[in-house]
C-alpha cells in the first residue's frame with residue numbers, strides 16, 4: 001500500500017487566491033524538488049500515511065475543500081489519493097510550483113511559479129492552471145501572461161510578501177496595489193490568514 005509523506009494536516013481558512021476566506025483542510029506534503037532561498041517550509045518532518053488515513057483526517061472536518069500543498073505535492077499526488085478524497089465528497093485544490101505534471105481530476109490548480117528563483121524552477125511541466133499566483137518582488141509581470149499553462153479563464157493573483165516590519169509591509173502592499181491598479185488583469189491575493197493571525 002502506497003504511503004504519502006505528510007508534514008501536517010490542519011483545518012483553517014484558505015488565505016490566498018480564488019478560495020480566500022473558505023474553510024479548508026490543508027494537507028501539507030513533506031519534501032520539494034526545488035530549493036528556493038526564501039523557503040520557510042520544514043521539509044524534515046514527515047509521517048507516512050495511506051490515502052485512507054489522509055481521507056479519514058479530512059473527513060473529520062465539515063469543509064468540502066481540501067488543499068494539497070507542501071513542500072511540492074505534485075511529487076506525491078496520484079489517482080489513488082484523488083479517488084479516495086473524491087469518494088469522500090471532497091473538492092480537491094492543489095498548490096504547485098509547476099515543475100511536475102499532475103494527474104487529471106484535480107478540481108482546482110494553483111500554479112505558483114518560482115521561475116528565476118531556484119535551479120530547475122524554469123522547467124515547467126504543468127499542463128493547466130486555474131489560477132496563477134505570484135509574489136510581487138518587482139519582477140516583470142508580463143512573463144506570466146505568456147505561460148502556456150494560462151488560458152483565458154485563468155485567474156491572475158498578485159500577492160504582497162508579508163513581512164513583520166509594519167513600515168516595510170505598508171510599502172510592499174502599496175507597491176502591489178499600485179501594480180494591480182496599473183494592470184487590472186491582476187487581482188490581489190492578500191494572505192489574509194497572516195493578517196488575522198490564524199494558521
Ligand code: SF4
Nearest residue numbers: 032034036039071097
Ligand atoms: S517551491 Fe515552495 S516548498 Fe519548494 S523550495 Fe520553493 S518555496 Fe519551498
